Amino acid sequence: MTDILITNTKVFYNNILQPGEIQINDGKIQRIAKNITSADPDLLIDAKGALTIPAGIDVHVHFREPGMVKKEDWYTGSCSAAAGGTTTVIEHPNTIPPTISKSSFNEKLKLANRKSVIDFGINGGVTKNLESLSLLWELGVTSFGEIFMAESTGGLNINEEDFSEALGIIKELDAVACIHAEDENIRLENEKLLKHDHSPNSHSRIRSNLCEGIAVQNALETIAEKGTRSHFCHISTLDALGLIRKEAYVAKNEGRESKVTCETAPHHLFLSTRDWDRLGTFGKMNPPLRDRRNVKALMNAVNDGTVNAIASDHAPHSEFDKDLDIRSAPSGVPGVETLMPLMLMAVKKNLLPIGRMIEVTSRNPARIFGLDTKHSKGVFAEGYDADLIIVDTHTAAPIKADKLHSKAGWTPFENMDAIFPNMTISKGEVIWDGELIAEKGRGKFLEGNGYTEKK
């Protein structure tokens, strides 16, 4: 008995796009072949020539629960992901309370278990709680961070000494440190210099290219000293890319695997400082919008392998909260639902090949955080989770906030063309087909590598 058979589809398999059929059993991909005649499926999906590719794994989202459910919660955040073709997320710790202790972790886990419609990991926060990191690791956090080197939403930034000590502990645990790399001193200095300039784009100048570059450079020194596997969040500048590229090059020459990976966000790939006029304070995020030179370099870096993953940094804030002076408005933009649609659109525009898109939206995110080996995620092959989307690449349409499912109710990508999935399948279950058909709480917690069964 077969649960699902997808026919009349195209798959990216053995490095080429080709016609195929996919058989799904017990939530897993059972077979991928040209023709599967033996199956007797419960559900036959005729894709009518559309593409079937791995669903997104978004390793950087903020679902705001507990503490800020007016902005988002685990149900709306995960529904938003599902409707945009993402079936796995890793949620970051700057909630209220922040996820920095056993009790705050358990509180978040309970809420997520009750509400999430997709599978999820939870990251452990790193502040003054250095003595709690090993316990958080045993409780099952996916990785640590984002570790804030500078102030951002939630005020969890830490000083250099704690940063260095934290990386030492994370190395001992053999976990991954996710790093928000901006330099707090440079930020403060620039803020002082620009104290009379309250134009929205002053935010890009306060958190300058140098502000990110210096932070990445300092972090790389600590990483080299401690030997910690580290993942840079939302990289946005040429300067940072240069440093990360160099580290990868040196590692290769020395015949070792680099300990460093990085992600960039769709808002850094598809928006620029030109959008300040259109967006005003709604374009405020950390790190900030960059000029066209940086934006171009980022897409090149996605193609040449320097950028390993695309993650949304989904940071929902209400319109009411955003509608303030540039200094007072909170930083962050929603994006979990538009990540895959924008990346598919980029493929259509020949900005990157489909194979590379699949690598940066599912294969690499799974690999970096061990979701492939431990949880059968992010590999389009027999025996792996059937987390798939069916997309018709001819159906580009403008993004409209009122069609999205986040509580934010707005998007910085309004009216930009994107390709939304016709169908999202999570572990062999159709959870989106133009309508959400996912049961609240069906999503499963993906324990991290340090998880030890409670006795």
Ligand SMILES: NC(=O)N[C@@H](CC(=O)O)C(=O)O
């Ligand atoms: N990116 C942002 O500007 N904001 C994020 C936090 C973060 O990722 O720094 C948020 O949680 O709002």
Ligand SMILES: [Zn+2]
């Ligand atoms: Zn951040």
Ligand SMILES: [Zn+2]
């Ligand atoms: Zn973030």
